[in-house]
Amino acid sequence: MGKSFSELLITMPQIKISKIIRSKRKSLALAISSDATLIVRAPMKTSLEYIEKIVAQKSDWIARKMREIQRWPKAIEKKFIAGEEFSYLGEKYQLEITESLKIKLNKNSDCKELFFPKVFLWRAKERMFGWYKKQALQEISSRAETIAQKLNLNYQSIKISSAKTNWGSCGPKNSLNFNWRLIMAPESVIEYVIIHELTHILEKNHSRKFWNKVEAVMPEYKKRRKWLRENGKMLVL
Numbered sequence: 001m002g003k004s005f006s007e008l009l010i011t012m013p014q015i016k017i018s019k020i021i022r023s024k025r026k027s028l029a030l031a032i033s034s035d036a037t038l039i040v041r042a043p044m045k046t047s048l049e050y051i052e053k054i055v056a057q058k059s060d061w062i063a064r065k066m067r068e069i070q071r072w073p074k075a076i077e078k079k080f081i082a083g084e085e086f087s088y089l090g091e092k093y094q095l096e097i098t099e100s101l102k103i104k105l106n107k108n109s110d111c112k113e114l115f116f117p118k119v120f121l122w123r124a125k126e127r128m129f130g131w132y133k134k135q136a137l138q139e140i141s142s143r144a145e146t147i148a149q150k151l152n153l154n155y156q157s158i159k160i161s162s163a164k165t166n167w168g169s170c171g172p173k174n175s176l177n178f179n180w181r182l183i184m185a186p187e188s189v190i191e192y193v194i195i196h197e198l199t200h201i202l203e204k205n206h207s208r209k210f211w212n213k214v215e216a217v218m219p220e221y222k223k224r225r226k227w228l229r230e231n232g233k234m235l236v237l
């Protein structure tokens with residue numbers, strides 16, 4: 001008895017389930033969140049015993065995924081020193097402190113630069129946030145307009161949000177919200193979030209039907225979603 005118990009410990013490392021989300025879904029799904037915790041999605045009546053059994057069976061896969069996520073790069077808070085890198089539409093720009101009064105991008109040279117006024121330094125983060133937010137509204141609105149036109153969809157309005165976790169949302173009256181941090185992501189990723197929210201005009205859920213519609217517009221959407229999952233944490237100031 002003692003022997004089989006120790007064997008059990010070796011083959012089934014303790015894996016903590018952080019959250020169990022029950023819904024009308026038909027099957028069990030395991031997901032590792034970006035902070036390397038395990039989330040289980042389960043049908044309403046699934047027993048905890050069954051969930052624990054499946055988690056134990058999948059423990060190798062779960063442990064591997066958790067290790068993978070722990071290896072992801074961690075975001076570093078910006079210090080606003082010359083040469084520091086800032087992302088804009090997926091490109092890296094080096095910070096250059098200038099005498100001017102406006103934040104500006106220099107896209108021409110081999111070395112892409114972000115000109116940042118010296119007079120803004122005492123409120124650097126706030127100024128940078130304001131600029132990013134303004135740019136996000138411009139860049140996301142123009143893309144959303146083009147894509148919506150192509151798909152023949154009408155949205156009510158576009159707002160830029162500072163939500164902690166959501167990249168975008170679509171309200172009941174089809175008003176769209178996009179996170180300002182998207183302005184740092186590659187264009188293909190921004191387009192994915194736009195297509196995702198526009199598709200919610202047709203499907204107010206994340207059903208198979210919804211994902212099929214997203215896929216019809218952007219066949220490689222899973223890649224973009226994966227990019228956000230893995231790199232989203234890095235898109236901070």
Ligand SMILES: [Zn+2]
Pocket residue numbers: 196200205206
């Ligand atoms: Zn959605």
